[in-house]
Amino acid sequence: MANLLDGKTTAQKIQSQLREKIKTLEPQRGRPPGLAVLMVGDNPASAVYVRNKEKSCERVGIASFGQHFPADTSQEELKEAIANLNEDDRVDGILVQLPLPEHLDAVSLLYEIAPHKDADGLHPMNLGGLVRGEKGLRSCTPAGVMRLLEEYQIPLAGKRAVVLGRSILVGKPMALMLLEANCTVTVAHSRTENLEAIASEADILIAAVGRPEMVGANCIKPGAVVIDVGINRLEDANGKSRLVGDVDFQAAEPIAGYITPVPGGIGPMTVAMLLQNTVESYQKRI
Ligand SMILES: NC(=O)c1ccc[n+]([C@@H]2O[C@H](COP(=O)([O-])OP(=O)(O)OC[C@H]3O[C@@H](n4cnc5c(N)ncnc54)[C@H](OP(=O)(O)O)[C@@H]3O)[C@@H](O)[C@H]2O)c1
Ligand SMILES: Nc1nc(=O)c2c([nH]1)NC[C@@H]1CN(c3ccc(C(=O)N[C@@H](CCC(=O)O)C(=O)O)cc3)CN21
Numbered sequence: 001m002a003n004l005l006d007g008k009t010t011a012q013k014i015q016s017q018l019r020e021k022i023k024t025l026e027p028q029r030g031r032p033p034g035l036a037v038l039m040v041g042d043n044p045a046s047a048v049y050v051r052n053k054e055k056s057c058e059r060v061g062i063a064s065f066g067q068h069f070p071a072d073t074s075q076e077e078l079k080e081a082i083a084n085l086n087e088d089d090r091v092d093g094i095l096v097q098l099p100l101p102e103h104l105d106a107v108s109l110l111y112e113i114a115p116h117k118d119a120d121g122l123h124p125m126n127l128g129g130l131v132r133g134e135k136g137l138r139s140c141t142p143a144g145v146m147r148l149l150e151e152y153q154i155p156l157a158g159k160r161a162v163v164l165g166r167s168i169l170v171g172k173p174m175a176l177m178l179l180e181a182n183c184t185v186t187v188a189h190s191r192t193e194n195l196e197a198i199a200s201e202a203d204i205l206i207a208a209v210g211r212p213e214m215v216g217a218n219c220i221k222p223g224a225v226v227i228d229v230g231i232n233r234l235e236d237a238n239g240k241s242r243l244v245g246d247v248d249f250q251a252a253e254p255i256a257g258y259i260t261p262v263p264g265g266i267g268p269m270t271v272a273m274l275l276q277n278t279v280e281s282y283q284k285r286i
C-alpha cells in the first residue's frame with residue numbers, strides 16, 4: 001500500500017507558523033493582513049474553496065474581504081471592483097475565483113490585479129517570473145504540490161514527471177515548477193495520444209484534468225508518486241454528494257509508492273499557499 005501524503009496535517013502546520021508570524025507583525029503594522037476573494041456565480045468547486053479559505057483566514061488572523069457577485073455581472077463591474085481593491089490599503093491579496101461565467105474574459109481581468117497583490121500568482125508579470133525562474137508570487141495549487149513533496153523529502157532531480165492537464169491555473173505552472181526542480185517533464189492533455197502509456201512512465205504523476213477518477217491502475221508505474229489535484233463533486237445513489245479526485249484512489253493505492261487523498265490532499269495545501277502568499281505581500285508592504 002502507498003504512503004499517504006497528508007496535505008491536511010501539513011497545511012495545519014503551515015497555518016500555525018503563519019499565525020505566529022502575524023501575531024508578531026500585526027502590533028507593528030496596526031492592522032492584520034487582508035485577502036479579498038471575488039467570486040462570480042456558483043461554481044461548486046469554487047464554493048468549497050471559498051468556505052475553507054474564509055475559515056482558515058479567520059484561524060490565522062487574516063481579514064477576509066469576500067465579494068460574491070451574481071452570474072450576470074459585467075466585465076466592467078469586475079474591473080472596477082478590482083481597481084478598488086488595488087487601492088484599498090487593508091487588502092494585501094486579491095484572488096478572482098476561476099472559472100468565470102462564459103461571458104467574462106478571465107485573462108484580461110487577471111491583468112487588472114496589481115501584481116504585488118496577486119495572491120494567486122496568475123498575473124502575466126508573476127507567471128513571467130516563474131518562466132524566468134525568478135522569485136515572486138506563485139500559483140497556489142502547484143506551489144502547494146511542491147511544498148508537500150518537499151515536506152516528505154521526495155527526490156525530484158532527474159525524475160520523470162508527467163502532468164495531466166495544461167490549464168493556466170494548474171497544469172502549466174505545475175510543469176514549470178517541476179522543471180525548476182530538475183524533473184524531466186511531460187505535459188499531457190485532452191489531445192494527447194497514448195495517454196496511459198505516457199502516464200505510466202512517470203515517477204511523479206500529477207493529475208489535474210477535472211475528470212472524476214479518470215486516472216486508473218493502467219496509468220500508474222509501480223512505486224510512483226501520485227498527486228491528485230482534482231476536486232470533483234459526485235452524487236451517490238442516495239443523492240448525497242462527496243468529493244472525489246481525478247485519480248481512482250482504490251485502484252491506485254496498491255500500486256503507487258506515495259499518494260495524496262481527496263479530500264485532505266492538495267486542497268488544504270492550496271489554501272495554505274494562498275494564505276502564505278497574502279502574508280508575504282503584507283510583509284513586503286511594510
Ligand atoms: N486541489 C486544488 O486546490 C485545486 C485547484 C484548482 C483546480 N482543482 C481541480 O483540478 C482539476 C483541474 O482544474 P483546472 O482548473 O486545471 O481545469 P481545466 O481548466 O478544466 O483544465 C483541465 C485540463 O485537463 C485536460 N483534460 C480534460 N479532459 C482530459 C482527458 N480526458 N484526458 C486528458 N486531459 C484532459 C484539458 O485539456 P485541454 O487543454 O486539451 O482542454 C485541460 O488542459 C479540477 O478538478 C479542479 O476542480 C483543484
Ligand atoms: N483563482 C482560483 N484559484 C484557485 O486555486 C481555485 C479557483 N480559482 N477556483 C476553484 C479551484 C478549486 N480549488 C480548491 C478546491 C477545494 C479546496 C479545498 O480546501 N479542499 C478540501 C475540501 C474538503 C471539503 O470541503 O470536504 C480538501 O480537503 O480537498 C481548495 C481549493 C482552488 N481553485
Ligand SMILES: [Mg+2]
Pocket residue numbers: 228229261262263264265266267268
Ligand atoms: Mg485534495
